[in-house]
Amino acid sequence: MIVANWKMHFDAKGAIEAGCSIKTELSSAKVELAVCAPCLYLKELFECFKDTNIKLGAQNLYFEDEGAYTGEISAMMLKSVGCEYVIIGHSERRQIFGEDDELVNKKLKSAIKHLLVPILCVGESLSQRQNNETFAVLENQLVKDLQGIKESVIIAYEPIWAIGSGKVAQPDQIFEVHEFIKKFIDTKVLYGGSANPQNALTLSSVANVDGFLVGGASLDAQKFKEIVLSFEKAKGVA
Numbered sequence: 001m002i003v004a005n006w007k008m009h010f011d012a013k014g015a016i017e018a019g020c021s022i023k024t025e026l027s028s029a030k031v032e033l034a035v036c037a038p039c040l041y042l043k044e045l046f047e048c049f050k051d052t053n054i055k056l057g058a059q060n061l062y063f064e065d066e067g068a069y070t071g072e073i074s075a076m077m078l079k080s081v082g083c084e085y086v087i088i089g090h091s092e093r094r095q096i097f098g099e100d101d102e103l104v105n106k107k108l109k110s111a112i113k114h115l116l117v118p119i120l121c122v123g124e125s126l127s128q129r130q131n132n133e134t135f136a137v138l139e140n141q142l143v144k145d146l147q148g149i150k151e152s153v154i155i156a157y158e159p160i161w162a163i164g165s166g167k168v169a170q171p172d173q174i175f176e177v178h179e180f181i182k183k184f185i186d187t188k189v190l191y192g193g194s195a196n197p198q199n200a201l202t203l204s205s206v207a208n209v210d211g212f213l214v215g216g217a218s219l220d221a222q223k224f225k226e227i228v229l230s231f232e233k234a235k236g237v238a
């Protein structure tokens, strides 16, 4: 599975153009694809992706269904515009917006209640890796974030130091972390962090990489397509 995370990019015209380009380039892809777009553009993108294999996702939600929560968007709302996936606990939300594991857990439960498939992001900072704390950090996140949750949640391993930095994690680093996560929960584990057309084949060749969560390179349909094609080639689904 390959997921685009557009983050806070594109105006309305740009988003629809990017969605249309992805549809043109990738409507015959064999792997599962999802585009997690800014909420404003979801409804129009749903129309664009309808009758294709490209699914729609959001980048965040609030855990209550509705109420006096100015500026927030709920799982119920996302579902009503055709979302099937939602990213939860991205490190940018944890670091910039102060989301803690308790909030992430509530968000995951709300997504599941409304039949959205959550993509839970976990990962360590550079200093945590340098202090050999990677596995302790991941275990702490997984235990707290997934408390009381048995339903299927997709996990994205996103080392914070690799996000948007051009510093991609090494295959052996990814392999051992994905192995650790899969011992904790039997589910798909995606890798995220500077995945691009140049490194996609190498990263895809890591046996327990089940896909990617792609930020920057997903803004360009050609680059996104190259990542998808490399993944299909490495996994023998081309």
Ligand SMILES: O=C[C@H](O)COP(=O)(O)O
Residues within 6 Å of the ligand: 005, 090, 158, 162, 163, 164, 165, 192, 193, 194, 195, 213, 214, 215, 216, 217
């Ligand atoms: O959600 C995506 C990740 O944060 C990776 O972003 P990036 O591909 O721009 O490094």
